Amino acid sequence: MDGIHDMGGMDGFGPIPIEYNEPVFHAEWEGRLYAMNSALGALGEWNIDAGRACMERLAPVVYLQSPYYQRWLYRMENILVERGLVTPTELTAGTPEGAAREPLSTDEVFGRLRASRSARVDQPVEAKFKVGDAVLVRNIHPVGHTRTPRYVRGRRGVIDRDHGVFIFPDTHAEFKGESPQHLYSVRFTARELWGPDASETDKVYLDMWDDYLDAD
Amino acid sequence: MTNHDDHSHLSDTELRVRSLESLLVDKGLVDPAALDAIVDRYENKVGPRNGARVVARAWSDPAFKKHLLEDASAAIDSLGYTSTQGVDMLVLENTPSVHNVTVCSLCSCYPWAVLGLPPAWYKSFPYRARAVKDPRGVLREFGLELAPEVEVRVWDSTAELRYIVLPERPEGTEGFTEEELAELVTRNSMIGTEKAANPNAGDS
Numbered sequence: 001m002d003g004i005h006d007m008g009g010m011d012g013f014g015p016i017p018i019e020y021n022e023p024v025f026h027a028e029w030e031g032r033l034y035a036m037n038s039a040l041g042a043l044g045e046w047n048i049d050a051g052r053a054c055m056e057r058l059a060p061v062v063y064l065q066s067p068y069y070q071r072w073l074y075r076m077e078n079i080l081v082e083r084g085l086v087t088p089t090e091l092t093a094g095t096p097e098g099a100a101r102e103p104l105s106t107d108e109v110f111g112r113l114r115a116s117r118s119a120r121v122d123q124p125v126e127a128k129f130k131v132g133d134a135v136l137v138r139n140i141h142p143v144g145h146t147r148t149p150r151y152v153r154g155r156r157g158v159i160d161r162d163h164g165v166f167i168f169p170d171t172h173a174e175f176k177g178e179s180p181q182h183l184y185s186v187r188f189t190a191r192e193l194w195g196p197d198a199s200e201t202d203k204v205y206l207d208m209w210d211d212y213l214d215a216d
Numbered sequence: 217m218t219n220h221d222d223h224s225h226l227s228d229t230e231l232r233v234r235s236l237e238s239l240l241v242d243k244g245l246v247d248p249a250a251l252d253a254i255v256d257r258y259e260n261k262v263g264p265r266n267g268a269r270v271v272a273r274a275w276s277d278p279a280f281k282k283h284l285l286e287d288a289s290a291a292i293d294s295l296g297y298t299s300t301q302g303v304d305m306l307v308l309e310n311t312p313s314v315h316n317v318t319v320c321s322l323c324s325c326y327p328w329a330v331l332g333l334p335p336a337w338y339k340s341f342p343y344r345a346r347a348v349k350d351p352r353g354v355l356r357e358f359g360l361e362l363a364p365e366v367e368v369r370v371w372d373s374t375a376e377l378r379y380i381v382l383p384e385r386p387e388g389t390e391g392f393t394e395e396e397l398a399e400l401v402t403r404n405s406m407i408g409t410e411k412a413a414n415p416n417a418g419d420s
Contacts, residue, residue: 005322005323006321006322007321007322007341007344007345008321008322008344008345008348008349008372009321009345009348009349010341010345011345011346013340013341013342013345013346014342015342015357016337016340016342016343016346016354016357016358017336017337017340017342018337018357018358019335019336019337022335022336024258024259024263024332024333025255025258025259025333026336027230028230029229029230029233029234031255031258031259032233032234032237032251032255033233034254034255034258034333035250035251035252035254035255036236036237036240036246036251038254039245039246039247039250039251039254040240040245040246043245048376052322052323055323064341068324068336068339069229070229073229073232073233073236076236077236085243085245086239086240086243086245090239090243091236091239094235094236094238094239095239095242096239096242096243100242100243100244101243101244101245102244103241103244103245103246103247103250104246104247104250105247105249105250106247106249106250106253109247109250109253109254110250110253118289118303118304118376119303119304119375119376120304120376147322147374147375148374149321149322149372149374151321151348151349163304163375163377166375166376167376169375183375183377190368193348193349194349198349199352199364199368201364201365201366201367201368202351202352202367202368202369202370203367203368203369203370204348204369204370204371204372205369205370205371205372206372206374207373207374207375207377208374209375
């Protein structure tokens with residue numbers, strides 16, 4: 001979706017907020033939220049693409065006004081309801097309506113996280129492109145999740161390397177299958193993306209799936 | 217507007233997080249002991265020192281460096297830093313003529329398993345917005361001024377592939393042990409916003 005999360009190239013956010021010697025978590029609740037996210041992830045009720053899609057559905061003004069882990073909180077509440085693990089009433093009341101299940105133990109959580117599979121798919125899928133091919137990123141505007149940022153759509157690049165076959169996030173995010181296909185590192189010149197005032201030597205690389213690309 | 221108020225909603229948010237944790241525990245969806253263990257893992261066990269050891273090994277051992285550049289996931293696993301994130305790794309080598317820098321403009325993808333959790337600036341809107349369009353301006357804010365003829369390569373992390381920059385080995389480090397070399401490898405040098413520390417400049 002053409003959401004606020006797609007920030008590449010936007011102006012107006014100011015300087016980089018560099019903090020030296022920063023702690024891992026700036027408050028205890030951030031750590032609890034981070035841990036809840038990992039432990040819930042181990043339940044396997046959603047995948048990483050669905051989690052990102054849920055974040056992207058936050059209203060733009062909420063997204064912009066909320067610090068990082070606060071966005072995680074809103075996303076967690078929303079996806080728990082969407083996946084039917086928690087009801088809106090339970091969220092409001094803070095108490096469960098039905099019987100409790102047996103939670104995963106610490107060892108089970110870590111075991112499942114360690115065993116979580118890569119997005120690489122071990123299937124023989126034919127590649128549409130080879131290293132060195134000129135490609136044009138499709139001018140697509142899907143209403144659902146996509147990993148093709150606006151700033152590369154309609155731009156020309158070159159296949160720099162073929163990473164092999166990977167899960168396609170656009171369908172996976174909506175629980176519509178893995179649609180395994182080749183994933184490439186695509187090289188763009190800074191001038192192709194940002195115009196004649198950009199550096200003539202600099203490059204930008206993005207990982208792009210077959211379904212994002214046409215031959216140029 | 218976005219980066220200076222990270223704590224202003226603390227009390228409301230803290231209550232909401234506590235309420236959510238209590239609900240999830242009562243429903244049997246999470247075990248508080250598992251949450252404690254996950255926090256401990258990221259606060260005390262996983263962090264950029266792991267990545268620094270990978271870089272120091274690559275600086276010391278040409279065969280390992282070759283393996284790292286060809287198959288980063290396998291090379292990193294061979295040192296015992298197995299991924300808990302289920303992603304493949306890619307290592308990008310800096311040279312005198314090429315400088316790599318990594319970003320995730322769409323969210324905040326980062327090699328957690330090897331570098332720990334990302335710094336707040338990496339997740340910030342200014343970094344996500346600007347790194348792809350104005351990398352030299354961003355690097356300047358980190359104190360790194362690159363000559364115009366140096367090629368800047370920005371890697372925008374759109375897939376389940378995580379990037380680590382292999383910084384240039386600083387001059388004057390011949391004879392350093394791997395442990396001494398690892399001390400020079402800063403987190404930011406593996407993201408690409410700094411060079412490795414120069415032991416002769418007194419800033420290591």
